Amino acid sequence: MLDYGLTEYQTAIRDLAREIAAKEIRPVAMEYDRDAKFPWPVVKVLAEADLFRVYIDEKYEGLTDGSPIMNMVIVTEELSKACAGIALAFAGTALGTIPIVLSGSEEQKQRWLPDIAAGRKLAAFALTEPQAGSDAGAVRTTAIRDGDHYVLNGTKLWITNGGEAEIYTVIALTNPAKGPRGASCIVVEKGTPGFTFGKKEDKLGIRASATRELIFQDCRVPAANCLGREGTGFITAMKTFDVSRPGVGAQALGIAQGAFDLALEYACTRRQFDAPIGSFQGLRFMMADMAMKIEAARALVYATARHIDRQPKERPTLYAAMSKCYASDVAMDVTVDAVQVFGGYGYMHDYPVEKFMRDAKITQIYEGTNQIQRDEISKVLISNFHSRVSKARAA
Numbered sequence: 001m002l003d004y005g006l007t008e009y010q011t012a013i014r015d016l017a018r019e020i021a022a023k024e025i026r027p028v029a030m031e032y033d034r035d036a037k038f039p040w041p042v043v044k045v046l047a048e049a050d051l052f053r054v055y056i057d058e059k060y061e062g063l064t065d066g067s068p069i070m071n072m073v074i075v076t077e078e079l080s081k082a083c084a085g086i087a088l089a090f091a092g093t094a095l096g097t098i099p100i101v102l103s104g105s106e107e108q109k110q111r112w113l114p115d116i117a118a119g120r121k122l123a124a125f126a127l128t129e130p131q132a133g134s135d136a137g138a139v140r141t142t143a144i145r146d147g148d149h150y151v152l153n154g155t156k157l158w159i160t161n162g163g164e165a166e167i168y169t170v171i172a173l174t175n176p177a178k179g180p181r182g183a184s185c186i187v188v189e190k191g192t193p194g195f196t197f198g199k200k201e202d203k204l205g206i207r208a209s210a211t212r213e214l215i216f217q218d219c220r221v222p223a224a225n226c227l228g229r230e231g232t233g234f235i236t237a238m239k240t241f242d243v244s245r246p247g248v249g250a251q252a253l254g255i256a257q258g259a260f261d262l263a264l265e266y267a268c269t270r271r272q273f274d275a276p277i278g279s280f281q282g283l284r285f286m287m288a289d290m291a292m293k294i295e296a297a298r299a300l301v302y303a304t305a306r307h308i309d310r311q312p313k314e315r316p317t318l319y320a321a322m323s324k325c326y327a328s329d330v331a332m333d334v335t336v337d338a339v340q341v342f343g344g345y346g347y348m349h350d351y352p353v354e355k356f357m358r359d360a361k362i363t364q365i366y367e368g369t370n371q372i373q374r375d376e377i378s379k380v381l382i383s384n385f386h387s388r389v390s391k392a393r394a395a
């Protein structure tokens with residue numbers, strides 16, 4: 001790996017996450033995948049190792065050392081090398097926490113962040129609905145003010161950590177007449193009357209992660225749970241993705257690296273035609289391409305995470321979308337090729353490489369599909385071009 005100038009703290013959390021991945025995740029990854037079990041024992045280990053603290057400010061019992069997003073990326077990548085489904089208990093919690101970090105008041109941060117930092121409570125982020133996927137502005141869940149409360153009605157679809165998390169950051173319409181401009185981000189805690197969960201989804205990959213519907217039926221939530229001003233929920237959601245998408249890039253990176261490590265070892269040990277299969281140019285070139293793509297993805301994901309930490313006031317939409325989109329495409333390419341390196345054995349559940357291929361697919365879909373990322377990237381490029389032209393004309 002290239003020298004990415006990790007700090008002493010970042011090297012320490014990387015090594016810690018790597019050790020946990022090797023000792024606590026890799027040995028159980030296939031079992032958790034097969035049985036679609038939520039990884040509570042691993043969550044406990046991560047909490048005891050203080051890894052949920054790495055993206056939460058010191059003021060709220062976190063331990064960021066000034067680099068929350070880079071730290072989140074490093075830990076996510078290491079855990080995903082062993083099992084992206086298990087890693088999602090960590091990464092999905094980060095996604096659910098970011099709206100509180102970005103838009104919460106001091107009081108709200110003091111109320112929810114210490115429990116998340118300690119790993120006592122997991123979090124989840126709820127935007128998607130049956131009719132509102134890529135078109136996130138089409139959400140219909142309502143949160144209508146009634147005295148000191150909001151009354152929530154509606155359904156959120158496919159929510160990561162759904163049913164397992166205690167803290168949900170939910171996008172709902174406080175002023176339905178205004179559409180997305182009438183959306184707010186509201187924290188709903190598990191156990192609130194009127195808040196229930198649908199069945200756990202049976203999935204292709206990331207099977208250790210829990211994905212469930214959230215159902216709100218006349219669910220009364222204190223008005224004090226609204227993050228930021230009413231009507232700013234959609235902006236909070238978009239700003240959240242700006243920060244969280246490098247985290248999906250990191251999941252993809254871990255998946256790609258995990259599959260590549262297995263493929264390289266197999267290519268060096270499996271023999272055909274009286275020689276290791278890795279001695280054949282057809283496979284050597286394939287592996288060279290896999291390694292190049294992984295390193296390029298890592299450079300982009302790390303640079304984006306660092307940029308977000310160093311320029312917190314800038315909107316990193318362009319690079320966040322690029323790093324998520326590029327790294328997830330790399331993960332898909334690399335894991336398909338890793339299965340190819342394993343030949344027929346790669347197709348069998350007995351070997352872990354097919355699991356990486358199944359896990360990779362979701363990184364091209366969630367937090368905005370890669371078509372949506374390309375749409376956003378091109379929109380920013382075109383808009384930047386037009387503002388350069390008008391500035392030049394005005395000069």
Ligand SMILES: Cc1cc2nc3c(=O)[nH]c(=O)nc-3n(C[C@H](O)[C@H](O)[C@H](O)COP(=O)(O)OP(=O)(O)OC[C@H]3O[C@@H](n4cnc5c(N)ncnc54)[C@H](O)[C@@H]3O)c2cc1C
Binds near residue numbers: 125
């Ligand atoms: C396992 C899993 C976990 C998830 N976790 C969460 C979560 O924690 N929180 C949450 O809020 N959501 C979550 N989601 C939802 C996820 O973000 C959405 O599935 C995703 O945004 C795509 O929406 P959709 O599935 O409705 O697809 P659609 O929007 O219906 O898209 C279908 C296809 O059409 C394409 N398409 C749509 N619009 C355009 C366009 N304008 N230009 C080009 N192509 C387009 C898409 O790229 C896609 O290929 C999760 C989903 C899954 C499967």
